[in-house]
Amino acid sequence: MKIVIPTIGSRGDVQPFIALAQGLERVGHTVTLMSHPVMRALVESHSVEFAPLGPDIDIGHEAAAIRLRSSNVAVGLVRAMRFAFDVLEQSHEDILAGCREADLVVIPASSAAGKSEAELLDLPNLSVTFTPWAIPWEDPERPLFKRIAYGAIDGLISLITTRPLNRMRRRQ
Numbered sequence: 001m002k003i004v005i006p007t008i009g010s011r012g013d014v015q016p017f018i019a020l021a022q023g024l025e026r027v028g029h030t031v032t033l034m035s036h037p038v039m040r041a042l043v044e045s046h047s048v049e050f051a052p053l054g055p056d057i058d059i060g061h062e063a064a065a066i067r068l069r070s071s072n073v074a075v076g077l078v079r080a081m082r083f084a085f086d087v088l089e090q091s092h093e094d095i096l097a098g099c100r101e102a103d104l105v106v107i108p109a110s111s112a113a114g115k116s117e118a119e120l121l122d123l124p125n126l127s128v129t130f131t132p133w134a135i136p137w138e139d140p141e142r143p144l145f146k147r148i149a150y151g152a153i154d155g156l157i158s159l160i161t162t163r164p165l166n167r168m169r170r171r172q
Helices: 011-026 037-044 059-069 073-090 092-099 115-120 144-171
Strands: 002-006 030-035 049-052 104-108 125-128
Touching: 002 011, 002 092, 011 030, 011 037, 011 059, 011 104, 030 037, 030 092, 037 049, 049 092, 059 073, 073 092, 092 115, 104 115, 115 125
Parallel strands: 002 030, 002 104, 030 049, 104 125
Antiparallel strands: none
C-alpha cells in the first residue's frame, strides 16, 4: 500500500511521523512523508522517502517569532495559528499532487494537512494524533469546574481552527 503523510509544523510535528513511517515500512508499505523543504535532511537521515510541500521555512521558528512579537499570549497564539493555516493553504497544491498516487493519506490531527486533499481525491484517510489532550473522553469523576474549563478550551480551539479550514475548503 502506498501511504502519504503530509505534515506541516515544527520538528516536533514532523519527527513522530518519521517513526510511524518507519514502522509502516517495516510491515511492507511504501511511505512518503511530505513536509517543508527545510525538513528534508531530518526525514531522509532516517531513510524515509521525502517530498517537499509549501514554502521552505521553519514554521516552528517563524511561529515562535510571531508569538514573541505579541504582547498578549492569547493574541500571539491566534496569530501563530493564522500563520500556520496560511502556510497550510499555500501547501495545498503540493499536498494534492503528492496524494494523487496514494492508497491512503495519514492526516496529522494537529494540522489537518491532507484532509481536504484526500476528500477531493476520494482517498481513504486516517487521522493520527500524538497529543493525548486531543482525544475526546468523558470522565464522570472529573470535577465540574474542569469539565466547564476543558469544554471552553475545546470550543475556543474549534472556533480558531474551523473557520480557516472551512475558508480553505471553499476556495478549493
